[in-house]
Amino acid sequence: AQTIHQWPVAEIKAVGSPLSLGCTIKGKSSPNLYWYWQATGGTLQQLFYSITVGQVESVVQLNLSASRPKDDQFILSTEKLLLSHSGFYLCAWRGGSYEQYFGPGTRLTVL
């Protein structure tokens, strides 16, 4: 069975500080991976997707970047956090058709 893990569970960071969020999926070879952002009480906004190691496509520019250093790992980062980066970050992988399977998420608070 596939499992998806995100770290950290939650972060409180200062404006202007760097950020790195991680996602690891086990039990799925060469998964299509996605990063989403969700404002409190809001919908899910897809940020990035990756179909293979070293390849990442951006969907929305939010002063964030993503990388796929390993087949099972997806990283979201920025060098300078903004207040608007606060929210819930979710990693997901795509199943056989259109369905996506989400991780538990990381709650980010920027002060």
Added chain:
Amino acid sequence: SQLAEENSWALSVHEGESVTVNCSYKTSITALQWYRQKSGKGPAQLILIRSNEREKRNGRLRATLDTSSQSSSLSITATRCEDTAVYFCATPRSSGSWQLIFGSGTQLTVMP
């Protein structure tokens, strides 16, 4: 504007009652999905219904799709407190697209 949109921001029912969440979408689709997100958790897919299907069931859940009116509904029968969650519909941005567009969600509260 949203490609997919739920028609109610919030609904509340009592345990045991049935409830329906509606969704409308703006483009031709190949499939529509319903997701449920409990507080503080990642969303979980409930049902995927393809454009050539009128109805799909999953236990107490029933999804319908009307391509002529570009709408879908998700019905839950015999609701339980643990059905309390936000329900989203989602569609691919375009045929064959990897990108899912989520509606704004409907908060369902099931009261004891």
